[in-house]
Amino acid sequence: MKIYRADWLVTQDDSRAVLEDAALAIEGGLVSDVGPAADVLARHPGAEVDDLGASAILPGLIDAHTHVPMSALRGAADDKALFAWLGEDIFPREARWEPALLRVSSLLSFAEMIRTGTTAFWDMYMLQENVFAAADEAGVRGVIGENVVRFFPQLGGATREALFDRIRANAEAWRGHPRLRGAVAPHAVYTTDPDTLLACRALADEVGWRFGMHMSETRKETADCLAERGARPIPYCDSLGILRADTALFHCVDVDDADLAILRERGCAAVHNPASNMKLASGAAPVPRILAAGVPLAIGTDGPASNNAQNMLRETWLAALLGKLASGDPTAVSARTALDMATRGGAAAIGDPLAGRLAPGSRADFFALDLCTPGLQPVNDVVSNVVYAATGLENRLTVVDGRELYRDGRYLSLDWGALLAEAENLRRWAGQR
Amino acid sequence: MKIYRADWLVTQDDSRAVLEDAALAIEGGLVSDVGPAADVLARHPGAEVDDLGASAILPGLIDAHTHVPMSALRGAADDKALFAWLGEDIFPREARWEPALLRVSSLLSFAEMIRTGTTAFWDMYMLQENVFAAADEAGVRGVIGENVVRFFPQLGGATREALFDRIRANAEAWRGHPRLRGAVAPHAVYTTDPDTLLACRALADEVGWRFGMHMSETRKETADCLAERGARPIPYCDSLGILRADTALFHCVDVDDADLAILRERGCAAVHNPASNMKLASGAAPVPRILAAGVPLAIGTDGPASNNAQNMLRETWLAALLGKLASGDPTAVSARTALDMATRGGAAAIGDPLAGRLAPGSRADFFALDLCTPGLQPVNDVVSNVVYAATGLENRLTVVDGRELYRDGRYLSLDWGALLAEAENLRRWAGQR
Numbered sequence: 049m050k051i052y053r054a055d056w057l058v059t060q061d062d063s064r065a066v067l068e069d070a071a072l073a074i075e076g077g078l079v080s081d082v083g084p085a086a087d088v089l090a091r092h093p094g095a096e097v098d099d100l101g102a103s104a105i106l107p108g109l110i111d112a113h114t115h116v117p118m119s120a121l122r123g124a125a126d127d128k129a130l131f132a133w134l135g136e137d138i139f140p141r142e143a144r145w146e147p148a149l150l151r152v153s154s155l156l157s158f159a160e161m162i163r164t165g166t167t168a169f170w171d172m173y174m175l176q177e178n179v180f181a182a183a184d185e186a187g188v189r190g191v192i193g194e195n196v197v198r199f200f201p202q203l204g205g206a207t208r209e210a211l212f213d214r215i216r217a218n219a220e221a222w223r224g225h226p227r228l229r230g231a232v233a234p235h236a237v238y239t240t241d242p243d244t245l246l247a248c249r250a251l252a253d254e255v256g257w258r259f260g261m262h263m264s265e266t267r268k269e270t271a272d273c274l275a276e277r278g279a280r281p282i283p284y285c286d287s288l289g290i291l292r293a294d295t296a297l298f299h300c301v302d303v304d305d306a307d308l309a310i311l312r313e314r315g316c317a318a319v320h321n322p323a324s325n326m327k328l329a330s331g332a333a334p335v336p337r338i339l340a341a342g343v344p345l346a347i348g349t350d351g352p353a354s355n356n357a358q359n360m361l362r363e364t365w366l367a368a369l370l371g372k373l374a375s376g377d378p379t380a381v382s383a384r385t386a387l388d389m390a391t392r393g394g395a396a397a398i399g400d401p402l403a404g405r406l407a408p409g410s411r412a413d414f415f416a417l418d419l420c421t422p423g424l425q426p427v428n429d430v431v432s433n434v435v436y437a438a439t440g441l442e443n444r445l446t447v448v449d450g451r452e453l454y455r456d457g458r459y460l461s462l463d464w465g466a467l468l469a470e471a472e473n474l475r476r477w478a479g480q481r
Numbered sequence: 482m483k484i485y486r487a488d489w490l491v492t493q494d495d496s497r498a499v500l501e502d503a504a505l506a507i508e509g510g511l512v513s514d515v516g517p518a519a520d521v522l523a524r525h526p527g528a529e530v531d532d533l534g535a536s537a538i539l540p541g542l543i544d545a546h547t548h549v550p551m552s553a554l555r556g557a558a559d560d561k562a563l564f565a566w567l568g569e570d571i572f573p574r575e576a577r578w579e580p581a582l583l584r585v586s587s588l589l590s591f592a593e594m595i596r597t598g599t600t601a602f603w604d605m606y607m608l609q610e611n612v613f614a615a616a617d618e619a620g621v622r623g624v625i626g627e628n629v630v631r632f633f634p635q636l637g638g639a640t641r642e643a644l645f646d647r648i649r650a651n652a653e654a655w656r657g658h659p660r661l662r663g664a665v666a667p668h669a670v671y672t673t674d675p676d677t678l679l680a681c682r683a684l685a686d687e688v689g690w691r692f693g694m695h696m697s698e699t700r701k702e703t704a705d706c707l708a709e710r711g712a713r714p715i716p717y718c719d720s721l722g723i724l725r726a727d728t729a730l731f732h733c734v735d736v737d738d739a740d741l742a743i744l745r746e747r748g749c750a751a752v753h754n755p756a757s758n759m760k761l762a763s764g765a766a767p768v769p770r771i772l773a774a775g776v777p778l779a780i781g782t783d784g785p786a787s788n789n790a791q792n793m794l795r796e797t798w799l800a801a802l803l804g805k806l807a808s809g810d811p812t813a814v815s816a817r818t819a820l821d822m823a824t825r826g827g828a829a830a831i832g833d834p835l836a837g838r839l840a841p842g843s844r845a846d847f848f849a850l851d852l853c854t855p856g857l858q859p860v861n862d863v864v865s866n867v868v869y870a871a872t873g874l875e876n877r878l879t880v881v882d883g884r885e886l887y888r889d890g891r892y893l894s895l896d897w898g899a900l901l902a903e904a905e906n907l908r909r910w911a912g913q914r
Binding site: 121124156159323329359362368370373375421422425427432436437440442464471475479 | 553560590756762765855874912
């Protein structure tokens, strides 16, 4: 058992208790006790106590939609329309991926997450054995989704069967991992067909993986789906029977009340990506309507290529601001609502009800923001300061599954010096066209 | 003379040169030489060389609209409509200000600016002798505007003459300061009348101060001004003859083409405040239209009470994202355009054409971002990383007027330990209602 004490503890438990001068006891990867510091210390005499002083401990943030291996492409191109960006800048480079670079690029993403308080993620990319290996090494928690489209050959396989066999092999190799789980991730309705979607669903059920896809990202996607499939994206997918309680749907910008009723009925989680939706001028997900419909709602960065960061505090702040602007209501999407999305909402998206909160029995996944920085003083309201003022780099400690991954400038699971040296190789690779 | 070398130098000069392996020579508060490191070093043999390694040097950011003394109110209330927030949370506390708290609160704001790369500001508040003293101590550059409304008594004086005499005394006390200049700042059209606005203009001309006011922040302001004054806010103010080349107008959310033609004609600068406008659901300034009209455009945070930070990198990122979303065009407001607003646009707003760029003869006002952080690797495009990925806390050096104010965790003009201890007094003060 180990006890962490801090001036503030934002539990995100069922009552959303925010405690001053509080402590957290952890044991075997789980939280065993939470409360006022004096009480927790008195209940566990002799336990090791780690005093984080003027810090705020929070449950680790969950980046519920990202593309982990894309750090290499950060800033490779910006300020372009989506299809020009993909066709001119992203796809040509992705055709040249080498596994060693995918590994380095993924580790760089995990370093960024660990540095800024993100402890778990839902990832979607190709050749995901690289992300499994990198996430295992980095010590983070996550769902690792293999991207599937209807066109072959694709990076993950020459044929659908080859790709699916790769997924089966990854499922076998990583079965029972304490922190990592796979997912089958058909890319979107516009890059698949009913046969592909049904095959993906069947494969997910076969190997026991979760399921997720980009959904309703733009009004064009809706219009094209109506024209080609005779229904909006969500009813179309629902008619195929692929939407279940294991499903996360990324973006959900252009969703109407009937769409939301389906998500609620099927138990799907929606994931809001405010920075990416703004940068690509896709629009704004109707956050208050999604929440009012009772659909679990998380936040994602959409990864380092389009975001261009994987900084969930920045994204949480933006979710609050965009929610107010888009609804025309400054009382909408409060700091507390946004923080709920980034923690408990993320736990719903990754399917781990023990994550995203700090309470007896929850995951020992947390981080600690140093409040001794001018941007976080005074502490009139610690949740407000975390959501509206923190940058992410105030974080001084990241713990996942009870293990310290970052502390006061040092990465404890990753060799940061070696990674930084390899980042130059990523730049050289990205610089080739 | 001193030379600073870094792996990257974003000059923001007239050609927007971005140099790799570059150096900057400074002398007497000004930049004397800029160029490839080898060339600059060869031109100045024997000069002291400070190697910042894998950093990016940029001209200091300019927060062109803030309310410096309001740090004490950070997080005091959020998620409320503007008038409820002002009436219930802000005004009652402001009635209880004590000068000692105003000084501490202002120093805390300057510490946040210095920490995150902001070297200059345009401030608007009351009892501004406190901000003059704090800014003089902190070493930053700025325009310090005294707020005027038509109602008396107000915090700055029992009568208009008393307030104006205070302004005259401040103008006398700080005349000729190398970095600080005053401004007369009528609050807005809806809190003044023609007589107040004309008196403010005359006073600014009398004491040689600049001029600025909140302008066209909401559609309600426009509608009310049309009803009460028979014109939109900008034509109304222009009819009084108060808009000149020394004038900065804050917000400019609800501006039409005729408004912009007036600003262009008069040489006024507009200041965009994306976070505040989103948080209060005021709308989005039409950034591409303002720029196309040829109106100098800067960025401001609107200060720690409504923002809730004074972090110009965060604000610059948001200006790019909001510009794309609001115009429906992902190619609008590029990283370079946003950086121009935060540097050269800010220089126009504060009326200092030597600021906001690094070129021979410009101000030696700059900061240096440490690129050895996972969120800023790889460096495919240093400007993209600065605008789209940096948080502000990567900054390791802030220089104003050739003087180092912050370096690698240490504040060199401020006593951070003493300030942190006093922040608890701000919290106690803000906690009283």
